[in-house]
Amino acid sequence: MIEIIQKVKNLSIGFKSKKGEEILILRNITTNIKKGETVGIVGESGSGKSTLALAMMGYVKHGLYTIGGECEFNSSNLLKMKNRDLEKIRGRKIAMIPQNAGQALTPNLKIGYQIDEALQLHSDLKEEEREQKISELLNKVRLPSPETIALRYPHELSGGQQQRVAVAMALAGTPDLLLLDEPTTGLDVTTQAHVLELLNFIAKDTGTSMVYVSHDLGAIAQVSDRIIVMYSGEIVLEGPSRDILKKPIHPYTYGLLKSIPKLSLAGLPQSMPGSQPQPGTMHRGCSFFDRCNFSEEKCKNNSPQLEYLEELKTSIRCFNYKSLMNDSQVNQTVNKIKTSLQDKEILNLSEVSISYAKQKLLDQVLNRISDDNPTVKDININIKKGETIALVGESGSGKSTILKSIAGLLRTKGGIIKFDQDRNLSSDLKERDPNDLRIIQLIFQNPDESLNPNHTVEEIIAQPLKLYFGLKGEELKKNIIDLLQKVRLGEFYMSRYPRQLSGGEKQRVAVARAFAAKPDIILCDEVTSALDVSVQAAVLNLLQQLKEDFGTTYIFVSHDLAVVRAISDRVAVLYQGRLCEVGPSKDVYQFPSHPYTEVLLGAVLEPDPDIKPKLVAEDIVEEKPPQKGCSFQGRCSRILGDICKNEIPPWQITNSGNSIRCHIPLKELQKDQIN
Amino acid sequence: MKLDNIYQEEKKSNFAKVAEIIITMASRPSGFIGLSILIFHVVLAFISPYIAPYDFKAINPTLMLQAPSAEYWFGTDDLGRDVFTRTILGGRTALTITFFGSLIALLWGGLLGIFCGLVGGKTDDIVMRIVDAFLSIPWILAMLLIVSLLGTSTEVLIPALGFFYGKGIVRVARAATHDVIAKDFIVSARARGHSNFSIIWNEIIPNVRDAILVEGAMRWSWMLLGFSSLSFLGFGVSPPTPDWGLMISNARGLMSFAYWSVIAPIVGLSSLIIGINLTADAFAKALGIDRSTKAPV
Numbered sequence: 001m002i003e004i005i006q007k008v009k010n011l012s013i014g015f016k017s018k019k020g021e022e023i024l025i026l027r028n029i030t031t032n033i034k035k036g037e038t039v040g041i042v043g044e045s046g047s048g049k050s051t052l053a054l055a056m057m058g059y060v061k062h063g064l065y066t067i068g069g070e071c072e073f074n075s076s077n078l079l080k081m082k083n084r085d086l087e088k089i090r091g092r093k094i095a096m097i098p099q100n101a102g103q104a105l106t107p108n109l110k111i112g113y114q115i116d117e118a119l120q121l122h123s124d125l126k127e128e129e130r131e132q133k134i135s136e137l138l139n140k141v142r143l144p145s146p147e148t149i150a151l152r153y154p155h156e157l158s159g160g161q162q163q164r165v166a167v168a169m170a171l172a173g174t175p176d177l178l179l180l181d182e183p184t185t186g187l188d189v190t191t192q193a194h195v196l197e198l199l200n201f202i203a204k205d206t207g208t209s210m211v212y213v214s215h216d217l218g219a220i221a222q223v224s225d226r227i228i229v230m231y232s233g234e235i236v237l238e239g240p241s242r243d244i245l246k247k248p249i250h251p252y253t254y255g256l257l258k259s260i261p262k263l264s265l266a267g268l269p270q271s272m273p274g275s276q277p278q279p280g281t282m283h284r285g286c287s288f289f290d291r292c293n294f295s296e297e298k299c300k301n302n303s304p305q306l307e308y309l310e311e312l313k314t315s316i317r318c319f320n321y322k323s324l325m326n327d328s329q330v331n332q333t334v335n336k337i338k339t340s341l342q343d344k345e346i347l348n349l350s351e352v353s354i355s356y357a358k359q360k361l362l363d364q365v366l367n368r369i370s371d372d373n374p375t376v377k378d379i380n381i382n383i384k385k386g387e388t389i390a391l392v393g394e395s396g397s398g399k400s401t402i403l404k405s406i407a408g409l410l411r412t413k414g415g416i417i418k419f420d421q422d423r424n425l426s427s428d429l430k431e432r433d434p435n436d437l438r439i440i441q442l443i444f445q446n447p448d449e450s451l452n453p454n455h456t457v458e459e460i461i462a463q464p465l466k467l468y469f470g471l472k473g474e475e476l477k478k479n480i481i482d483l484l485q486k487v488r489l490g491e492f493y494m495s496r497y498p499r500q501l502s503g504g505e506k507q508r509v510a511v512a513r514a515f516a517a518k519p520d521i522i523l524c525d526e527v528t529s530a531l532d533v534s535v536q537a538a539v540l541n542l543l544q545q546l547k548e549d550f551g552t553t554y555i556f557v558s559h560d561l562a563v564v565r566a567i568s569d570r571v572a573v574l575y576q577g578r579l580c581e582v583g584p585s586k587d588v589y590q591f592p593s594h595p596y597t598e599v600l601l602g603a604v605l606e607p608d609p610d611i612k613p614k615l616v617a618e619d620i621v622e623e624k625p626p627q628k629g630c631s632f633q634g635r636c637s638r639i640l641g642d643i644c645k646n647e648i649p650p651w652q653i654t655n656s657g658n659s660i661r662c663h664i665p666l667k668e669l670q671k672d673q674i675n
Numbered sequence: 676m677k678l679d680n681i682y683q684e685e686k687k688s689n690f691a692k693v694a695e696i697i698i699t700m701a702s703r704p705s706g707f708i709g710l711s712i713l714i715f716h717v718v719l720a721f722i723s724p725y726i727a728p729y730d731f732k733a734i735n736p737t738l739m740l741q742a743p744s745a746e747y748w749f750g751t752d753d754l755g756r757d758v759f760t761r762t763i764l765g766g767r768t769a770l771t772i773t774f775f776g777s778l779i780a781l782l783w784g785g786l787l788g789i790f791c792g793l794v795g796g797k798t799d800d801i802v803m804r805i806v807d808a809f810l811s812i813p814w815i816l817a818m819l820l821i822v823s824l825l826g827t828s829t830e831v832l833i834p835a836l837g838f839f840y841g842k843g844i845v846r847v848a849r850a851a852t853h854d855v856i857a858k859d860f861i862v863s864a865r866a867r868g869h870s871n872f873s874i875i876w877n878e879i880i881p882n883v884r885d886a887i888l889v890e891g892a893m894r895w896s897w898m899l900l901g902f903s904s905l906s907f908l909g910f911g912v913s914p915p916t917p918d919w920g921l922m923i924s925n926a927r928g929l930m931s932f933a934y935w936s937v938i939a940p941i942v943g944l945s946s947l948i949i950g951i952n953l954t955a956d957a958f959a960k961a962l963g964i965d966r967s968t969k970a971p972v
Contacts, residue, residue, distance in 0.1 A: 407866045429865060437868035450859035454881035463877070464867055517867070 005176055005209055006033040006056055011069035011079075013051055013060060014279075023280035025051050025064060027233045030306070033177065038203050038210040040224030040241065042217055044276050044532040045503070048233040053179050053213045055079065057094045058086045073177070091122040095170035099182040101162040105154040111138075111165055112150025115172060122173025137168040140205075142198060159395075160191035164198065171202070178210045184219055188394040189559060193603040193613040196222045215533060217260060218605030221245055222613070229253050232277055232287040235306060239314030242609050249314070249321045251294045259537035261566035263604055266586060268566050271538035275502040286318070291534075294320045344385045345421055346553050347406070347521060352379040352415030354401055354577075373627055374413050376401050376577035385520075388547065388554040390568035390585070392561060392600065398577035399557045403523050406555065407442050408432055419520075438468045441514040445526035447506035451498040457484070457509050458494040464516040483512040486549075487542060504535035508542065515546060524556045528563055540567055561604050565589055573597050575632050576625035583658030593660045593669045596632045630663065638664060699961040700954070706961070709953025716947045720767045729757040731764050732915040740933045750935035752926060761917040762939040766947060768912050769919060772832050773898045779837025780844055780898070781891040787841075788848025788887075789879055792856055793871060799849075806845050814839045815904065822910045832911070836902060840894045847890040851883040885962040892955035896948045903944055919944040 008031050014024040026048045033039055033056075043049040054061065055071050058078030070077040073089065081089075090096075098104040105114060112134055119130045138146035141164040154162055163183060170178055180199070184192040200223055203210055214220050220227060220241075227244045229237040229252065237250040248254045255272040262269075274291040286292070286299040299319055306317045355374035376398040383389050391399040404410040406417060408429040417425045419439065426432055441464075444450035451460055461480045465471045471479055481491050487508040498506055507527065514522050524543070528536040544567060547554060558564050564571060564585070571588045573581040573596060581594040588597060595616075602614030616637050625631050629645040636644065640663050649663045654670075662669060700706040735755035743750040749758035787806075791799040818835060825831045855861060856879070864874050905911040906920025914921060919940035926936035 409862065409866055429868065432868070434868055437866070440866075442863060442866050444859040444863065446859065450863055452860045452878055452881070455877075463864070463869075467867060467869060513863075 003035040004032045005035050005073065006211075007070075007072040008032070008052070008056065009070050009072065011052070011055060011071060012067040013048075013055060013064050014067050015064050017280060021280065022067065024067065025233055025279050026055070029069070029235055031228060031235065031238060033209050033211060035176070035209055036203075036207045037225045038212060038223050040220035040227045041211060041213045041230060042215065042220050042227060043230035044215060044534060046232075046276055046279065047230040048279075049213045049215075049230050050181055052230070053096075053181055053211055056177070056211060057090055057096060057179060091118065091175070092173040093175055094177045094179065095173060095175040096179045096181065097163075097166050097170050097183045100186055101166035101183075102154065102159060102186075104166055105162060107154055109153070110150065111152055111154065111157070115150070115165070115169055118169045118172035133172075137171055138165075140171065140202070141165070141168045143168075158191075159187050160195060163187060163191075163195050167195075167198065167202070171206070171208075174206070175208060178208050180210060180212045182214050182216075183212075185214065185216065189561065189605075190394065190599060190603040190615075192219065193222075193605065193615055196605070197613075197615060199223055216605070217245070217256065217533070217607035221607045221609050222605055233279060234287060234317060235315065236288065236317045237314065238306075239312060239316075243312060243314060245607055245609055247325075249312070249324045250316055250318050251292045251320070251324065252288050254324060255291070255293065256534055257607060259534055260607055261537070261540070261560075261562040262606060263562050263565055263589065263601065266565060266589075268541050268544055269537045271541050272534040273538070275504055275535060276532070294318075294323055296320065345382050346385040346419065347381075347383040347555075348416075348418040348421070349379050349381045349383075349402075349406075350416050350418070352402070352405065352417065353377040353413045354398070354405055354410060355413045356401075373625060374577070375625075376405075377625070379415065379579060381572060381579075381582065383521075383553060383555065385553055386547075386551050387570060388556055388568045389570045389572060390556040390558060390564040391572050391574060392558060392564055393574035394559065394600075396576070397574040399574055400525055401577070402574075403442075403525055403555065403557050406521075407440055407523055408437070434468065438464075438517045439520040440523065441517050441519040441521075442523045442525065443507075443510050443514050443527050446530040447503065447510045448498070448530070450510050451506060453498055455497075456494065457489075457496050457498075457501075460498075460509060461513050461516055464513060468517055479516070483516055486515065486546065487512045502535075503531050504538060507531060507535075507539050511539070511542065511546070515550070515552075518550075519552065521553045521555065524554055524558075526558055527556075529558070529560065536563070543567065561600060562606075573600070578625065578631035579661060580632060581658065581660045583654070583660075584656065587654065587656045587658040591654075591658075591670050593654070593658065593666070594632075594662055595636050595638050595664075595669075599635070599637075630661075640664060696958070696961045700957040703957055703960065705953050706957025709950050709955075709957055712946055712950030713954050716766055716770065716950060719763055720770050723763040723767065727760040727764055729760045731756065731760050731917045733757075740929065740936070742933075743935050749939045750933070752922075752936040753929060753933070758922075758936050758939050761922060762919075762943050764917040765919040765922055765940055766943055768916060769899055769902050769906075769944075770947070772829060773836065773895060773902050775833045776836035776840065776898050776902075777891055777895040779834060780841035780894055781887065782841075783837070784841030784844025785848045785883075785887045785891075786875075788845040788850075789852045789875055789883060790871075791845070792849040792852025793875060793879065803845075803849070806842050809839075809842050814901070815908075818901075818905060819908070819910055822905070827910060827913060832902070832905075836898055840898045840901070844887065844890050844894060848883060848887050851886040852879055855879060855882045889955060889959040889962065892951065892958055896951035896955070899944070899948055899951065 008029050011026055011029040012024055013026040014022055017023050029052060041049045041052060051061065051064065058071065058081055060066055060079070066079045071079050073094065078086065078089070115134050115137060116130055119125055119133060125133055134150055135146040138149055143149045143161060143164050157165065184195050187195060196219060199210070202208065210223070212220060212223050224241045226239065227241045228235055229244070229250065231252050237244060237248070237253050244253060245257065248257055259269050259272050272291055277287055284303070285301050286295070286304055289295050289299045292299065296319065304317045304319050306315050308315045353374045354376040379402060381389070391402060393399050401410065405412050405427045408425070408427055410427065412427040417427060419425050419436070425436055429437070458480055461483055462476055465476055465479050480494065484491060484493055489505065489508055501509065528539055531539060540563065543554070546552065556564065556568055568585045571583065571585045572579060573588070573594060575596045580596045581588060589601065599616045602616050605613055626633055629647055630636070630649045633639060633644045643663050649661045652660050652662065652666050654660070654666060660666065660669070701710055733756060738751045738755035740753055741747055741751040747757050747759065749762060752758055787802065791802050818839065821835045822831065861874065861878055864878050902911055903920035906918045907924040909924065911920055912918045922940040923937055926933065930937050
């Protein structure tokens with residue numbers, strides 16, 4: 001019999017609202033974690049997945065309290081234990097790996113010291129043994145040269161390395177259960193794939209049970225044996241990972257899997273309507289009722305119970321799962337994107353370079369450019385009217401930097417930004433006239449930050465209308481309502497404050513504000529990364545619809561290659577502020593010809609247990625672009641030799657119009673990748 | 676898409692918002708006490724000329740240093756004046772001068788701080804170094820210099836106090852502005868091409884207003900203490916105007932045998948300061964700003 005190490009029984013956690021009502025964050029959760037298995041907990045933000053994971057180590061966030069039920073570990077209820085007893089379990093028996101390792105490590109203590117501390121607390125090793133153990137642990141998490149890493153401070157490591165250190169610290173007490181709260185969310189695609197692979201290895205190697213909390217089905221698919229899907233504080237589906245991802249029988253999971261963009265599909269996935277109900281707003285019926293395509297009358301007033309299906313080894317909370325059981329292979333249909341591409345060039349970047357380095361005083365006096373190795377260099381892109389061009393790359397690749405310069409927020413060091421073939425745009429706002437400012441609008445990553453919390457939706461959208469068109473009174477109001485309707489929000493949203501809106505609604509308001517200026521170009525900076533998966537597709541569809549209606553050009557920055565695949569006509573791949581490849585997205589994704597593109601695409605996580613990421617290159621991060629030669633020389637697995645180190649590679653153009661900057665001849669590049 | 680009742684907030688009128696804040700403040704015991712003391716003092720300042728039992732400047736040598744009695748509730752001072760009359764009148768000048776002084780401090784300190792926080796760079800550097808230089812001058816010396824040059828009239832005291840107490844607000848306002856300046860809605864307003872004035876007025880002030888108001892309320896109580904110190908030194912209001920600082924200064928030599936003439940103004944002054952402090956704290960808590968984590972500048 002398989003040993004069960006953590007039993008969660010009828011657990012409910014909640015808080016008291018100002019009015020004294022009891023509001024539940026977790027509702028009657030019952031589940032077991034078996035020895036040696038990895039369980040993925042997946043859900044949107046606010047579904048209670050983190051609260052559940054914390055409860056599993058006997059911790060309830062400040063302000064929340066346990067309403068009922070228990071978390072049993074080693075046959076004792078963690079939630080009733082005294083702090084002193086919990087201390088003996090936490091770290092030793094149950095360890096946690098936080099989302100942001102950079103913040104979880106103490107900045108002024110060396111890595112080795114911090115691991116030593118963990119060892120002192122959680123193991124009975126003597127001092128000499130501990131030293132041995134530290135390098136053993138660092139070796140286990142595959143950090144290069146453990147001796148030197150142990151002597152470094154956290155800030156001297158990259159994000160991926162920090163996360164590895166966090167894993168090493170968690171393993172210090174040889175725990176039976178490892179809780180991971182979104183451990184790869186803040187990391188780059190390539191790093192993410194490496195860390196997941198490491199976690200898989202550790203799970204097999206040590207036999208530790210893991211609870212992996214994430215919103216990302218792609219990451220969950222790679223690590224977990226079993227998946228728990230949470231919605232609105234309840235478990236709606238629980239079962240073997242493969243079955244859930246391949247044949248989801250719950251309408252929510254079904255819809256979720258349909259709405260995730262995939263690398264293999266060009267075009268926008270179908271979106272799920274609505275958003276998750278806020279805690280406390282559910283009273284009767286199924287919590288997914290509003291958004292469900294399979295709902296019936298009885299779903300409205302009766303809440304379904306979690307039902308265990310013996311033949312599938314799956315628990316499900318739905319009345320109508322049978323209708324999905326027969327036909328639930330997720331046949332993803334996509335709305336093919338229409339390209340409204342015109343031949344007219346709308347924006348031209350030539351030889352643009354940007355540097356963050358401060359000019360030296362002497363150089364300032366002599367008015368010469370001092371930094372010969374700027375952050376962003378040699379950017380040449382022609383953008384046609386009506387196209388969606390995506391800039392992709394890891395963090396630090398300069399994609400947002402370029403966007404800022406186009407918006408006029410960051411001075412370029414050299415090069416020309418031309419609008420409409422003849423108008424030069426300065427990279428300094430103050431030198432642009434109001435019309436130049438109007439034609440380029442920005443949409444930001446996080447709508448919580450891009451909307452003033454003290455303004456109503458009406459005031460937010462009114463700003464560009466007043467500024468650029470001087471609208472007033474009735475006309476202003478009419479325009480605002482019009483814009484709100486275009487982003488599918490009703491008139492009654494006008495008097496709302498951003499905090500009263502859901503993430504998707506906020507982003508729609510931000511979109512409405514950008515379109516209020518009637519711009520020609522909209523710069524989208526990671527517009528979907530702060531949103532939940534189920535809302536993401538809806539915002540992408542909206543952007544596409546608006547583009548078709550208005551003929552706007554989008555410059556789309558994203559680290560999510562599947563999203564880029566879904567929406568863009570053309571892709572520009574950047575590494576260390578240098579272009580590697582520019583071409584129609586179809587070609588870039590089909591024959592990833594530049595070695596770096598190959599690395600990026602290989603690392604994308606798909607919500608499919610059969611598609612494993614390919615780890616081509618190391619995930620080391622370079623801090624500075626190399627002085628000479630190819631920008632990717634440091635990590636390239638196909639490096640030719642001195643030529644790559646000394647000479648900037650030439651642009652090679654394929655038949656389909658894909659430009660690649662590499663020394664390896666085109667034929668060879670493509671041949672190798674097809675094999 | 677529907678939002679349920681507990682998440683629904685209608686847009687409230689400004690009056691309703693202020694009322695709600697005051698109710699929240701009063702619902703805390705410390706806030707209630709603070710507010711009551713403050714209101715008591717303000718009301719007293721308004722009505723005291725009408726309820727004062729005696730003439731505050733009537734000197735009567737026969738009544739020198741009388742102990743408290745049914746006739747003279749707080750006794751009389753060394754010139755035979757009624758201490759009760761002088762105490763209830765003694766807060767008026769201090770309250771008025773410091774109230775307007777705080778407003779001036781808030782206005783210039785807040786605006787300059789926001790401006791510096793927004794523009795940054797060299798302008799910010801230069802202005803802040805000047806502010807720092809002023810912070811390093813002992814304010815009482817500078818005040819003494821100003822009053823001895825320009826006199827102790829209200830027109831001099833209000834701007835002088837306003838200036839000296841606004842310096843600290845510059846720092847607080849600047850720090851509060853730095854918190855919001857990096858947010859994308861400011862970047863977005865900049866990218867749209869709004870003027871600095873419009874950004875300050877529409878985007879920054881609504882977000883830093885609370886922090887600055889709380890700071891201003893705290894400055895008010897400090898300024899009150901400062902003003903009373905000036906009076907105590909003989910540089911505030913001139914005799915025979917009743918004023919707590921002046922009264923404490925006059926009667927301090929008599930403390931050992933005529934304690935009543937010094938206790939009454941001390942209680943008046945300290946209760947007002949405590950009242951303002953408690954109110955400011957409750958105000959901060961009602962707005963959701965916790966002052967306990969912030970060190971005073």
